[in-house]
Each structure stands twice: as C-alpha cells, then as structure tokens.
Amino acid sequence: MSKRLGKGLDALIPSLSVSEDDKVIEIPLKELRPNPFQPRKAFDDENIQELADSIAQHGVIQPIIVRKVLKGYEIIAGERRFRASQVAGKKTIPAVVRTFSDQQVMEIALIENLQRENLNAMEVATAYQALMEEFKLTQEDLSARVGKSRSHIANFLRLLSLPEEVKEYVSRGTLSMGHARALVGIKKEDLILMLAHRAIEEGWSVRQLEEAVQNLETKRKDNDKDKDKKTDPYLVDVEQTLQSRFQTTVKIRNSSKDKGKIELNYYSRQELERLLEMLNNM
Incomplete structure (x- = not known):
C-alpha cells in the first residue's frame, strides 16, 4: 500500500492501518462529523446506496479512523462508510481513535482521494492551495509532502486563475484537465x-x-x-x-x-x- 501513496504520507501509514491489537470502539453516528479538510465535495449517491445495502446486510467490516475533538469525533478516513451507515439507518459505527495534527489530516484526505482518483481537477487545485495557505508551504514543500512533482502542482494551481464559469465546466467534467491547461495561458x-x-x-x-x-x-x-x-x-x-x-x-x-x-x-x-x-x- 505504501508504494502507491505519496512520500509525504509514508510516515502516517502505520496510523491509518488497523490491526488486531487496536482497540475498536462503537461510536454513535451523531457524535461524528466529517473531515473539515475533505477536498472531495461530491459523493456518488448510487455508490453510497450500494455500500449502505452491504452495511445493512453485513455491517461495517473495516473500522473508520477518527480523532477526538472538542465535541465528539472527527473522521480521518472512512467518510463513505460513515455516510452509507447513515443511509442504512445504523446508530453506531466501529472506529479506531488516532492522534493527528491538522496538517496530517489535510494530507491524508488529499492523498487518499488522489490515489483513488476521486477528485476532479478543480478539487485537487483547491486542496493544494489550501494546504499551502494554511501551513505556509512553498510548492517545493508541498511537492515533498504529497509525493508529486513541482510542475504537477504548479499546473494544477494555475487552473485557479481561470474564470469561475470555466472552473465549473472543469469541475463537472464538461471540460477536461487538458482543455483547462490549454486555456490557462490566455490573459x-x-x-x-x-x-x-x-x-x-x-x-x-x-x-x-x-x-x-x-x-x-x-x-x-x-x-x-x-x-x-x-x-x-x-x-x-x-x-x-x-x-x-x-x-x-x-x-x-x-x-x-x-x-x-x-x-x-x-x-x-x-x-x-x-x-x-x-x-x-x-
């Protein structure tokens, strides 16, 4: 698994995996809240429903990862399972509590989504910008953290200069990343x-x-x-x-x-x- 993830996440892998030695607890869904740094804005309703049907029949097989916050818990990994459990009418969900910094939480959410190709180009660009602004990172810093080349990051950040209408086309998939890159140099x-x-x-x-x-x-x-x-x-x-x-x-x-x-x-x-x-x- 670690070979598929960015270099910046390598040190976090042990904290994301669940072993038999981990203490799994049942947390009420009402005490959980989504990751505020989640770059993914849209979840496929059909996929969530399919997962909900599976959870209704077999339960949640893989515990989610959370961290303790002032009021309840914050989801680090497993938001789809959380949403599907809500749809399935579950009251609780199995979870493992970990300790993460805000920066680690942002990196985990971003890299996990990138590896699964769950994010569209504008979500990636916005997430990169958020990481840089929130933690005062340069493009070189971010490149090292997420295991992507500096040119890759620069190309995505340039998309943010496009008109809002065009960014919306890219978000919906009406225009591809390639189309957006062709347009970004026009003043x-x-x-x-x-x-x-x-x-x-x-x-x-x-x-x-x-x-x-x-x-x-x-x-x-x-x-x-x-x-x-x-x-x-x-x-x-x-x-x-x-x-x-x-x-x-x-x-x-x-x-x-x-x-x-x-x-x-x-x-x-x-x-x-x-x-x-x-x-x-x-």
Missing part, C-alpha cells in the same frame, strides 16, 4: 470563455483547442504589429462587433482608405460549416 477572460464555449459546442479534442489557442496567439502578434497601421476607431469597433457576432477571431485588413478584407478564423470543419451557414442566412 483575456472574454477570449477564454469564447474558446471554452466553442470547445464544448463543437466537441473539440484537447489538440484542437490547443491549435485554436495557438492560432489566436499568432493573430494577436499580427495585431500588435499592425497597431500603428490601423488607427481608425471605426474599424476597431467593427472587428469587435463581428467577433461577438460570429464567436470567432475576426481581422479587418485595410489596404487603402476604402478597400480591404475581412478574415474569419475557424478551427475545425464543423466550425467552418457553422460560419458558412451564418453567412448564408444573413
């Missing part, structure tokens, strides 16, 4: 949202989104070079209006006072067809 929120919406609506792969971001960056550099050449505020306003209308990058290139061309960017065959349909209906 303008409206462009992030535009590309996120396009990725969802068009079913873009991570590669397609990365290409769209790259094309957008290339256009931005071209725009920077052309700033001195285009000072007409009317054309700037028209570009912004068309970009909002077509939900894609629009570029107006004027070759003379009254002549020029309008460019509409697309990032997939499906999006090209969408733009053509919009133009045909105008």
